[in-house]
Amino acid sequence: MTLSKHHLAIPAAVVLVIGAVLPILLLVMFSVFRVEDLDLVPALSLRSWTDVVTSGTYRFLIGKAVVSGIVTVLLCIPVAYPLALCLTRLDARWKGIGLIVLLTPLYTGEIVRIYAWRIVLGSEGLVNATLKALGVIDQPLKILLFSPVATHLVLAYDNLPFMTLAIWVSAEFVDRRLIEAARDLGARPMQAFAQVWLPLTAPGLAAGAFATFSLAAGDMLTPMLLGGTSGATAMAMIDNLFGTAFDWPTASALALTLLGVLNIGAVLIALAVLRLGRLRAGVSA
Amino acid sequence: MSSRILLAAVTAFLYLPVAVLVVFSFNASEVMAFPLSGFTWHWYGVLANNDNFWNGFVASLLIAQPVGLLGTLIALATALALADRRPLRGRMVLIGLLLIPFLVPKSVLSIAQAMIMSRVGIPRGATVLILAQTLMVLPFTTALIASVLVRLDPRLEEAARDLGALPWQAFRRVTLPQLKAAIGAAYSVAVILSLSDLAISMFLSGRTQPLSLIVASQFRRELTPDLNAMQVVVLAVTVLLVTVSELLRRRQTKAQTIPFDIQPAAALGHRA
Numbered sequence: 335m336t337l338s339k340h341h342l343a344i345p346a347a348v349v350l351v352i353g354a355v356l357p358i359l360l361l362v363m364f365s366v367f368r369v370e371d372l373d374l375v376p377a378l379s380l381r382s383w384t385d386v387v388t389s390g391t392y393r394f395l396i397g398k399a400v401v402s403g404i405v406t407v408l409l410c411i412p413v414a415y416p417l418a419l420c421l422t423r424l425d426a427r428w429k430g431i432g433l434i435v436l437l438t439p440l441y442t443g444e445i446v447r448i449y450a451w452r453i454v455l456g457s458e459g460l461v462n463a464t465l466k467a468l469g470v471i472d473q474p475l476k477i478l479l480f481s482p483v484a485t486h487l488v489l490a491y492d493n494l495p496f497m498t499l500a501i502w503v504s505a506e507f508v509d510r511r512l513i514e515a516a517r518d519l520g521a522r523p524m525q526a527f528a529q530v531w532l533p534l535t536a537p538g539l540a541a542g543a544f545a546t547f548s549l550a551a552g553d554m555l556t557p558m559l560l561g562g563t564s565g566a567t568a569m570a571m572i573d574n575l576f577g578t579a580f581d582w583p584t585a586s587a588l589a590l591t592l593l594g595v596l597n598i599g600a601v602l603i604a605l606a607v608l609r610l611g612r613l614r615a616g617v618s619a
Numbered sequence: 620m621s622s623r624i625l626l627a628a629v630t631a632f633l634y635l636p637v638a639v640l641v642v643f644s645f646n647a648s649e650v651m652a653f654p655l656s657g658f659t660w661h662w663y664g665v666l667a668n669n670d671n672f673w674n675g676f677v678a679s680l681l682i683a684q685p686v687g688l689l690g691t692l693i694a695l696a697t698a699l700a701l702a703d704r705r706p707l708r709g710r711m712v713l714i715g716l717l718l719i720p721f722l723v724p725k726s727v728l729s730i731a732q733a734m735i736m737s738r739v740g741i742p743r744g745a746t747v748l749i750l751a752q753t754l755m756v757l758p759f760t761t762a763l764i765a766s767v768l769v770r771l772d773p774r775l776e777e778a779a780r781d782l783g784a785l786p787w788q789a790f791r792r793v794t795l796p797q798l799k800a801a802i803g804a805a806y807s808v809a810v811i812l813s814l815s816d817l818a819i820s821m822f823l824s825g826r827t828q829p830l831s832l833i834v835a836s837q838f839r840r841e842l843t844p845d846l847n848a849m850q851v852v853v854l855a856v857t858v859l860l861v862t863v864s865e866l867l868r869r870r871q872t873k874a875q876t877i878p879f880d881i882q883p884a885a886a887l888g889h890r891a
Contacts, residue, residue: 340707343700345693346757350716353754357731358723364734374738417629420622432626434865439633441857443815445831446850449838450636453643453847458652460639491632552724555817559838569726573822576730586734589727597722 358593365586374582382583386591395568396592400599402489403551407543407603409490410497414542418501419531422508436495444492448559451488455479455560480562488560489550496549497542504538505531536611540604548600552592568592637854644847651842665845672849675830682749682829683813689753690809691802694760701761702768717758725755729822736823743825751823752813759812760805767801768794800867807864811857 368377386392421432439447454460457474465471477483508531516526554569568588575585643651647659666672697717700707707713720728732751736743771794779789817831824832830853837846 338705339703340700340705342696343707343713346697346761347713347716349693349750349754349757350719353732353751354719354723354728355716357728357735358719360735360738361731413629416622416625420625423622435630435633438858438861439637441811441815441861442637442854443817443831443857445817445834445838446640446815446853447636449834449842449846449850450640452838452842453651454636454639456651458650460635460653463653491636494629494633548722548724552727554724554726555835559835569724572727572730576734582734585730589730593723593727596724 361586361590363586364582365590367583369581369583372580379583382581382587385584386587392568392571392588392591395566395571396595398566399551399568399592400595402486402553402557403547403596403599404603405486406489406493406550407497407546409486410494410542410546411539413490414494414497414501415539417498418505418535418538421498421502422505436498439491440495444555447492448488448556451484451491451560452479455484455487480560480565482561482564484560484562485557485564488556489553492553492556493546493549496545500542500545501535501538504535504541508534533611536608539611540607543607544600544604547603548596551596551599640847640854641851643844644851646844649844651844651847662844662848666848666852669845669849671833672830672845675828675833676849676852678745678827679814679829679831682745682752682827683810685749686752686756686813687806687810689749690756690760691764691806693753694757694764694805695798695802697757697761698765698768701765704773717761720755720758725816725818726822729819733822743823745824745827748820748823748825748827748829751819752816753809755816755819756809756812760809763805763808764798764801767798771797803867804864807860811860814853814857 364374365382366378366380368375368379368381421429421436424432452459455478456462457476457479459479461478462471462474465475512530512534513526516530517523521529552569554567554573557565557567558570559565569592572585572589572592575581575588579585642655644662645658645660646655647661648656697713701710701713729751732747733743735741736747741747775797776789776793779793780786784792815831816829817835820829820832821835830849834846834850837843
């Protein structure tokens, strides 16, 4: 056997198979094992799976992840969409600057961002101080920090660049003459938007929704550090089952369920967005 | 006009937390609250004497370097295999493998990895953390290098081969110089992703304490302004890395430099 360029793919394949495929296959295996005397015993037990499916707590936590993902997508779209359309109208030099401005915050670490938002939202923080100075409130708004409000604001902040970028890329490919034609034929701006822009940018919107949903629903740190008492997540529960409770079968089954729900949820949301685009296009045809 | 307001508002929103962080690191008060109390370097002095933070910072940097090197080298090899003109067998399988780190949340993958390691008896610590982070950066670094590689003119390397260069020589003297910037950018992206990671470190770092982990453990207690100063230092290092990689990328797009000694080969390639 002679060496060719193709053999250069081997290191990556080995790393990914050992580091990613194998651990996930082992999750499947551990999920049907049993725990006896603090030891994992090979078995074919469905106990952990029935636990995950029947337990109200687990179902609640997985539902919560899904809701978190959807809320974040819904928070991002109304800002990202007009922003992306604005960015397509800039000239080439400003587009370059726009891209850097959009992407640079992503390079700051998760913990730096969470930390900074804690200062902004705290009871003596920027938002409360401003509202107080303006005379809008007397007492600081406690609900801003360590609450679902903080969690979703920061999740939306984290994902806004991804969502904007995805819509922006697809909006760049829209032929401007189509919009002009629609306007010439008497379409009002909103009609031109709904029947031309929206269907043509639906793929970008779907990609953005897919990424945002997966990232937000699978996030553990933001709810944990900013969510306060509302910060329990399925991920933290898995960590707990794995570490303290030494219930690896349930931890594995819950992790696989979460993984499945996240990916199916992301695909469904992306498909729904695409369908919306097609319906709109159908109306105009 | 209204679009300018939107652009300005979003920019303000995106940079607000960072700005607040920087402002409070120079604020002459123990409490992080408005109104501000005046300018001081004090917290940077306090930071300089906090061994705990510095050890974490150094640990993070020491972990990020091998992640950068490994992540870039493996990515370069993978990109070369993917971009080869003879289509790679199992190409889609490899691309599918590269997508796994995107589709599986980092914490789920890290927990699964921790389970295997504790089963097989591999201790957690710096080595496994480096390997796990390398795996996480591979999709990004490979995409970066491959995107430049597929745009190169294959005739240049062929011409070098026609003129008697061995495959390795043709790669080193024709292809590699054109990839320099992409490799530099991949390296910085890998380092930045490693520095900013918390999810993987939480499960795999063992006794090694990267900075992000130390900050996370301080988080539940009262925050102190020297922690702000530390975050600003981390931010400055990141901005420096981003700037360097961006400059590298620009230099590449401006002048696709061709080494003098292969100019004839290039001319030959263009005639073909």
